[in-house]
Amino acid sequence: MGIIPHFLVIPFPVLGHINPLTQFSNVLTKHGCKVTFLHTEFSHKRAKISEDDDGGSQDHIKYVTLPDGLDHEDDRSDNVKVLFSMKKTMPSMLPKLIEDINALDTNNKITCIVATINMGWALEVGRKLGIKCALLFPASATTMASVYCLPKLMEEGIVDSDGNITKTQEIQFSPLMPMMDAKNFAWGTNGKAFFDHLYQEEIQLLNLAEWWLCNSAYDLEPGAFSMSSKFLSIGPLIESDNNNNNKSSSFWQEDTTCLEWLDQQQPQSVVYVSFGSLAVMESKQLKELALALDLIDKPFLWVVRPDNMNSERNNKYPDEFHGRKGKIVDWAPQKKVLNHPAIACFISHCGWNSTIEGVYSGVPFLCWPFFSDQFWDESYICNVWKVGLGLNKDDNGFISKEEIKKKVLQLLGDEGIRERSLKLKQVTWNNLTEGGQSTKNLENFVNWAK
Incomplete structure (x- = not known):
């Protein structure tokens, strides 16, 4: 032996x-x-x-x-x-x-x-x-x-x-x-x-x-x-879903109710939004994203970490935000979410773990990088693999709700991106x-x- x-x-x-x-x-x-x-x-x-x-x-x-x-x-x-x-x-x-x-x-x-x-x-x-x-x-x-x-x-x-x-x-x-x-x-x-x-x-x-x-x-x-x-x-180091792998090494409690919620949605209908474990969105931009999700008018699953919403950051949802079509959780079992048939696209910070999980699941990306290697990951997603789109910022680095809505609808209507995502998934699996x-x-x- x-x-x-x-x-x-x-x-x-x-x-x-x-x-x-x-x-x-x-x-x-x-x-x-x-x-x-x-x-x-x-x-x-x-x-x-x-x-x-x-x-x-x-x-x-x-x-x-x-x-x-x-x-x-x-x-x-x-x-x-x-x-x-x-x-x-x-x-x-x-x-x-x-x-x-x-x-x-x-x-x-x-x-x-x-x-x-x-x-x-x-x-x-x-x-x-x-x-x-x-x-x-x-x-x-x-x-x-x-x-x-x-x-x-x-x-x-x-x-x-x-x-x-x-x-x-x-x-x-x-x-x-x-x-x-x-x-x-x-x-x-x-x-x-x-x-x-x-x-x-x-x-x-x-x-x-x-x-x-x-x-x-x-x-x-x-x-x-x-x-x-x-x-x-x-x-990719993506484990098969046996019981043993339900144990998470996360710092936050995973909210598994989002999986039952996804079961009730139509195939390829849900916009999944998550910015990983480190990126922090400032208050004005977080509010704009909330309003964009209302404007898109599609079911959404949005991960908002507790530390991004604490009182010091003065982050709270705008009064006019309805969020009726969506579900907001502190933390999600992301690999299972991305593999769910209801997911249509992934609004991501393009951290490498999220990138590889999204590619493995064949999901199109809307890229929103914050720092470090995330910009290069975005470059691969948009320019090399061509399985996603980037967002345009104004002169102050701000992304408007209209821009977010425009890009999500463009992404969901692009059959070429969907096909390349599924092809890249197969290549990765091989x-x-x-x-x-x-x-x-x-x-x-x-x-x-x-």
């Missing part, structure tokens, strides 16, 4: 990193591997993970925690602050934790560490202890390619030492990749301290990882995957079938870990 690989997986503590790593952990357990999942104490409490759950793969996933170094009252929505605190606190604690985990089962010691980007220090600890290391990149392979190319971009003077773009231009990371707008680099909004960390440490630490795993399919971004033999497509590229890559990865 050989060695059962035992993975220690370590995400940066935001949902966009935790979710793909949780999905990857479930895939590994299906391959007979053992997984120990390291959360920060804070995100473990938020995720309300119960280890008493019944169910197949949970038996193989054990949860452990370490403190992130911040005080209870510190603002953890400041990701750069969390990053530097963890980097200062956790590296010295990790060897002892690994020792304790190994002592519990001496026949199944940790054989491989898989961390997400920003957790490069964990790969450094792993290498010192003689443990194999891999990186799971939670954004697109194209975004990974931009990080990989950063030294070259600085050499060519396209990016300066503060991470600023010196030339407004379209750039191409390799001849096989589409042109991308340089101003949309993923690190653009995080400041110099983050850029220095990325450039001086994270890129060097990437070289400690033997594989850069991407939650993407080769056929979605072939040019990016051909840039380095380390790039490995293993996605990567996961027996003999598909992602399936083969996963098998090779597990064999490497053995």
